[in-house]
Amino acid sequence: MKNVFSFLKPYKTSIILAYIFMFSELMIELLLPLFLGLMIDQGVLQEDVGKITMWGGIMIGLAALSLIVGVLNSFYSSHVSFAFGFDLRQKLFARIQYFSFKSLSNYPTSALVTRFTNDIRQIQNMIFMALRIMAKAPFLVLGGVTMAFIVNARLAMIFLLTVPLLILFLFLVMKYASKMFSKVQANVDHVNRVMQENLAGMRIIKAFGRRNFEEMRFMGANNDLAISTKRTFRFVESTMPILLFIMNLSLIFIIWFGNIQSLAGNAAVGEVVSIVNYALRVAMAISMFSFIIIILSRTKASAERVNEVLTLENESESEYEVDRTHDNIEIKDGTVEYRNVYFQYPASDEIILNDVSFTIQSGETLAIMGATGSGKTSIFQLMPRLYDPTKGKVLIDGRSIDSYPFDTLRDSIGYVPQNPLLFTGTVRDNIVWGKIGATDEEMIQAAKDAQIHDTIMSLPKQYDTRVGQKGVNLSGGQKQRISIARALIRKPKILMLDDSTSALDLATEARLLEAIEAYNCTIMIITQKVSTARTADRILLMDEGEVLAVGTHNELIKQSRLYQQIVESQHGKEYAHVE
Known part of the structure; x- marks a missing residue:
C-alpha cells in the first residue's frame, strides 16, 4: 500500500495546508464549549450583559473563522484527492501497456476496469475524508477529553474508562471488516465480468435464444454481491448502536454527577455545561468511527488490489531494458528463421510447439496450414515477442529477436490478428x-x-x-x-496475416494478395484455403505443434497425405492429383 500512497508526495504542500486549516477548525471547535461555560458563569448567572456580549461576540467571530478555514480545508482536500486519482490512473494505465500476455491472462478485463473505477475512486474518497474529517475525529476525541479535564478533572474521569474501551472495540471491528470488504470487491469483479461478457456477446445470445440463461447467470453473480455487501454493512453498522449506547450512558452519568457536584459547590454550572458539550462532541466523533471504519476497510482492500497491479513483476518491461547496445540496429531484409522452437503457455504443462524449425527468405511468402490447435497462431505470437519461446530461437536477419529493442522489432512487423x-x-x-x-x-x-x-x-x-x-x-x-x-x-519488413482473409471472396482476396506483393516484404499468412496457400512460395503444414512438411503446393500434393486430404475436402479428388 505504500506504493499506492507514494503518489501523494507531489502534493505535500497542499496536504500540509489542508491539515493546518483542519486543526485550526478543530481548535475553534474545542474552544467554543469553554467560552460557553465562561459566558454562563460570568455573564448569565451574574446577569452581566457586558460579559455576555463579550463572550458571545468572541464565539460568533470564532464561528465565522471556522467557516472560512473549513472551506479552505475542503478546497485543498479536493485538490489532493482528485490530483492523486489522476496520477494513479495514468500510472496504472501505463503499467498495463507493458504487460506481457502472461500478465494479462492473470487479470480479466473486468477486474482491471474495476481497479480503474471503483478501487481508485474508493481511495480518492478516503484521501478526501482523511484530510477533511477522518484525522479530525480522533483528535476531537483526544482534545475533548483533555479540555474536559482542564475544565473539571473530577467530572471528566468517566472518559478514562469509556474512550479506551471504545477505541479497542473499533480496532477489532476494522480488522475483521477489511477482510469482508475484500470479498465484496471480488464479487464486484465477478458482476462486471458477467456484464461485460453479456454485452460483448449480445448478438450470439439472441441468436441462440439464451436470454433467460444469461439473466440467471447475472442474477447469481448479483445475488452473491448483494449478500456479501449486506453482510458486511450490517456488521459494520451494528457498531453504531454499541458506540452510542456507551457514550449516552457516559453523558447521563456526567449530567447526574455534575448536578450533584454543582449542588455541593464543587463545580460551577458553566463547567457542567462545558463538559456536557465536550461529551457530546466526543460522542459525535466516536459515532463517526463506524463510518471511518467502512472507508478504511474498503480503501485497504482497494489499495491492495491496485498495488497488486502496480508492483506486478512484468517480463516485457524488464526485457525491454535489456542490452541497450543494440538500439541502433535495424531490420533490413526480413529473413525469418525458427530454430528448434519449443513453446508452452505460462502456467501450462501442455507443449504447444514441439521442435519447430523453418526458414523464410527475404520477400518470400509462406502459407501456414493446419488443423485448429496445431500451433499456427502461437508461431505468430512469438515473432513480435508477445510471448517468448520456452526453448529455441526465433531470428530475423540472422539475429535473435531478443537482441532487437521492442520498438525496432515491432515497428518492422505488420500484424493482423485472427x-x-x-x-x-x-x-x-x-x-x-x-x-x-x-x-x-x-x-x-x-x-x-x-x-x-x-x-x-x-x-x-x-x-x-x-x-x-x-x-x-x-x-x-x-x-x-x-x-x-x-x-x-x-x-512493414514482415507482414503477418492470421487467417485475415477468411471473410473475403476469392476475387477480392486475389487482388489483395497481388497488391501486397508490391510491398517487397516477407509475408507469413495463416490460412485454411488451399486457393490462398497455393499462391505462396512455400506452404508450412502443421499438426499438433509439429512441422509435418514444408514445400510448394505441387510438392506437398505428392509428398503429404494430410495435404492431399485438405485439398480433396475443398476441391475434390481430381484436383488433388493435378500437378
Missing part, C-alpha cells in the same frame, strides 16, 4: 493508428491495396465515418480489410 479489432473513432483513425504521422496519401494507398478504399468512399462520411465499438457497424470482411490497411500503412 479477430480484427477496431477502435471507437473514424475509419481514418483506425487506419493511421498503424503509423504515427501517416499522411492522407499513405492512408489512401494502404486502403486501396487492402481493397477497402471503394467501400470507404461509399460510406456517408467516407474516411471520417465513425466506427462503432469494435466495429459493430461494419461487416466481417470490411473489418478485416481495414485491419490489413492498418498493417500495410507501416510498410
Whole structure:
C-alpha cells in the first residue's frame, strides 16, 4: 500500500495546508464549549450583559473563522484527492501497456476496469475524508477529553474508562471488516465480468435464444454481491448502536454527577455545561468511527488490489531494458528463421510447439496450414515477442529477436490478428493508428491495396465515418480489410496475416494478395484455403505443434497425405492429383 500512497508526495504542500486549516477548525471547535461555560458563569448567572456580549461576540467571530478555514480545508482536500486519482490512473494505465500476455491472462478485463473505477475512486474518497474529517475525529476525541479535564478533572474521569474501551472495540471491528470488504470487491469483479461478457456477446445470445440463461447467470453473480455487501454493512453498522449506547450512558452519568457536584459547590454550572458539550462532541466523533471504519476497510482492500497491479513483476518491461547496445540496429531484409522452437503457455504443462524449425527468405511468402490447435497462431505470437519461446530461437536477419529493442522489432512487423479489432473513432483513425504521422496519401494507398478504399468512399462520411465499438457497424470482411490497411500503412519488413482473409471472396482476396506483393516484404499468412496457400512460395503444414512438411503446393500434393486430404475436402479428388 505504500506504493499506492507514494503518489501523494507531489502534493505535500497542499496536504500540509489542508491539515493546518483542519486543526485550526478543530481548535475553534474545542474552544467554543469553554467560552460557553465562561459566558454562563460570568455573564448569565451574574446577569452581566457586558460579559455576555463579550463572550458571545468572541464565539460568533470564532464561528465565522471556522467557516472560512473549513472551506479552505475542503478546497485543498479536493485538490489532493482528485490530483492523486489522476496520477494513479495514468500510472496504472501505463503499467498495463507493458504487460506481457502472461500478465494479462492473470487479470480479466473486468477486474482491471474495476481497479480503474471503483478501487481508485474508493481511495480518492478516503484521501478526501482523511484530510477533511477522518484525522479530525480522533483528535476531537483526544482534545475533548483533555479540555474536559482542564475544565473539571473530577467530572471528566468517566472518559478514562469509556474512550479506551471504545477505541479497542473499533480496532477489532476494522480488522475483521477489511477482510469482508475484500470479498465484496471480488464479487464486484465477478458482476462486471458477467456484464461485460453479456454485452460483448449480445448478438450470439439472441441468436441462440439464451436470454433467460444469461439473466440467471447475472442474477447469481448479483445475488452473491448483494449478500456479501449486506453482510458486511450490517456488521459494520451494528457498531453504531454499541458506540452510542456507551457514550449516552457516559453523558447521563456526567449530567447526574455534575448536578450533584454543582449542588455541593464543587463545580460551577458553566463547567457542567462545558463538559456536557465536550461529551457530546466526543460522542459525535466516536459515532463517526463506524463510518471511518467502512472507508478504511474498503480503501485497504482497494489499495491492495491496485498495488497488486502496480508492483506486478512484468517480463516485457524488464526485457525491454535489456542490452541497450543494440538500439541502433535495424531490420533490413526480413529473413525469418525458427530454430528448434519449443513453446508452452505460462502456467501450462501442455507443449504447444514441439521442435519447430523453418526458414523464410527475404520477400518470400509462406502459407501456414493446419488443423485448429496445431500451433499456427502461437508461431505468430512469438515473432513480435508477445510471448517468448520456452526453448529455441526465433531470428530475423540472422539475429535473435531478443537482441532487437521492442520498438525496432515491432515497428518492422505488420500484424493482423485472427479477430480484427477496431477502435471507437473514424475509419481514418483506425487506419493511421498503424503509423504515427501517416499522411492522407499513405492512408489512401494502404486502403486501396487492402481493397477497402471503394467501400470507404461509399460510406456517408467516407474516411471520417465513425466506427462503432469494435466495429459493430461494419461487416466481417470490411473489418478485416481495414485491419490489413492498418498493417500495410507501416510498410512493414514482415507482414503477418492470421487467417485475415477468411471473410473475403476469392476475387477480392486475389487482388489483395497481388497488391501486397508490391510491398517487397516477407509475408507469413495463416490460412485454411488451399486457393490462398497455393499462391505462396512455400506452404508450412502443421499438426499438433509439429512441422509435418514444408514445400510448394505441387510438392506437398505428392509428398503429404494430410495435404492431399485438405485439398480433396475443398476441391475434390481430381484436383488433388493435378500437378
